[in-house]
Amino acid sequence: MASNTRTNGARLWDSLMQMARHGATPKGGVKRLTFTAEDRAARDLFRSWCEERGYGVRVDVAGNMFARRQGKRADLAPVLMGSHLDSQPTGGKFDGAYGVLAALEVLRSLDDLEIETLRPIEAVNWTNEEGAIFKPMLGSEMFIGAKSLEDGYAMTEPGGRTFLQGLDTIGYRGATPLKPYPIHCYLEAHIEQGPILEIEKKTIGVVTAGIGLRWYAITIVGVEAHAGPTPMGSRRDALVGAAEIVLAVRQIAAGIEDGRGTVGCLTPQPGSPNVIPGTVEMTVDFRHVSVESLAAMDRALRAQVEATAARHKLKASLRDTAHNPTIPFHPTLVSWVREAAERRGLPSLDIVSGAGHDACHLAKIVPTTMIFIPCEGGISHNEIESATLADCEAGCNVLFDVAIRAANEAKEFD
Numbered sequence: 001m002a003s004n005t006r007t008n009g010a011r012l013w014d015s016l017m018q019m020a021r022h023g024a025t026p027k028g029g030v031k032r033l034t035f036t037a038e039d040r041a042a043r044d045l046f047r048s049w050c051e052e053r054g055y056g057v058r059v060d061v062a063g064n065m066f067a068r069r070q071g072k073r074a075d076l077a078p079v080l081m082g083s084h085l086d087s088q089p090t091g092g093k094f095d096g097a098y099g100v101l102a103a104l105e106v107l108r109s110l111d112d113l114e115i116e117t118l119r120p121i122e123a124v125n126w127t128n129e130e131g132a133i134f135k136p137m138l139g140s141e142m143f144i145g146a147k148s149l150e151d152g153y154a155m156t157e158p159g160g161r162t163f164l165q166g167l168d169t170i171g172y173r174g175a176t177p178l179k180p181y182p183i184h185c186y187l188e189a190h191i192e193q194g195p196i197l198e199i200e201k202k203t204i205g206v207v208t209a210g211i212g213l214r215w216y217a218i219t220i221v222g223v224e225a226h227a228g229p230t231p232m233g234s235r236r237d238a239l240v241g242a243a244e245i246v247l248a249v250r251q252i253a254a255g256i257e258d259g260r261g262t263v264g265c266l267t268p269q270p271g272s273p274n275v276i277p278g279t280v281e282m283t284v285d286f287r288h289v290s291v292e293s294l295a296a297m298d299r300a301l302r303a304q305v306e307a308t309a310a311r312h313k314l315k316a317s318l319r320d321t322a323h324n325p326t327i328p329f330h331p332t333l334v335s336w337v338r339e340a341a342e343r344r345g346l347p348s349l350d351i352v353s354g355a356g357h358d359a360c361h362l363a364k365i366v367p368t369t370m371i372f373i374p375c376e377g378g379i380s381h382n383e384i385e386s387a388t389l390a391d392c393e394a395g396c397n398v399l400f401d402v403a404i405r406a407a408n409e410a411k412e413f414d
């Protein structure tokens with residue numbers, strides 16, 4: 001197989017650095033929000049790189065871009081690889097861009113090495129993955145049909161501009177219909193965005209699943225009162241209840257192996273130094289790969305909210321705002337990633353993706369997996385996000401091997 005051949009890490013790195021000029025920030029990061037001039041420039045650059053190699057680029061009605069390198073059998077469904085070129089407001093050079101440009105590098109290397117594959121192979125740039133402006137992973141969600149074109153188009157930015165208006169502003173409303181064409185499989189290379197690979201000194205994360213997630217909005221109601229005249233024993237302080245829940249969320253998640261629990265938003269009202277808070281709105285984010293563990297965390301949270309409300313004479317209500325089950329990736333593709341790393345002598349580790357990715361949507365309709373590489377300190381969604389050329393190249397070589405293996409299989413996955 002292809003383990004004696006390799007991709008061009010220096011060229012991949014150079015492409016990453018050129019791409020990072022679009023939306024470059026003074027601190028060395030990237031601000032490339034969806035439907036801005038920077039997004040358009042990044043798309044134009046990607047398109048020009050694809051077209052100069054003769055990969056035809058299709059743009060669909062949601063702005064997703066697909067570049068195709070032909071295979072020997074045009075009648076067979078292509079292998080699809082990619083990620084996203086948009087970023088967070090204070091994002092880095094690698095989140096998303098790595099997956100798109102590693103995919104492009106695989107195609108370029110196939111050309112250089114004059115390797116023909118049975119199936120076509122495509123590189124994709126999904127529209128609006130980050131959710132800094134609209135909800136996350138919108139392009140891939142529309143692509144798989146989980147959100148209708150109409151609903152997607154009507155989504156609005158905080159400034160009032162709709163998705164459709166944004167798409168038209170940058171000239172990327174394509175003609176290709178959304179209906180997913182037959183795809184053999186989907187592969188996404190990405191930086192880990194966490195510290196595990198670095199801590200364990202591994203180069204390749206063999207991603208077995210996208211983690212399950214539950215979101216809650218909790219409202220706690222007490223009684224607003226004057227901070228001076230109200231004795232401590234007579235208070236019904238909503239923020240004290242909220243504080244107890246914040247600590248409990250941490251304890252619940254820490255008490256279950258590989259659990260994650262976060263309170264990201266907390267708003268006390270009326271927000272005055274000499275008023276006991278009467279109301280608090282807060283959010284909870286729980287994640288776990290196991291359905292049972294996530295359910296146990298759910299039960300513990302509900303019991304805690306009830307107990308806290310009773311103890312402090314508060315009213316508390318809890319609403320479910322999201323419930324995304326764990327997405328297992330395709331076992332055959334997962335094992336191919338593991339084998340490719342092994343053959344290349346790259347230390348690897350099975351890992352679960354704690355973040356959402358376009359791959360989590362694609363996995364619902366086609367065999368899918370992801371390949372992670374380390375990022376410095378596990379830091380991402382930050383301008384200082386960093387990865388090494390060697391790791392970028394290693395991940396790209398694994399992507400290359402798995403893509404070729406998949407593209408040379410005439411039969412479909414089970």
Ligand SMILES: [Zn+2]
Nearest residue numbers: 095096129190
């Ligand atoms: Zn990403």
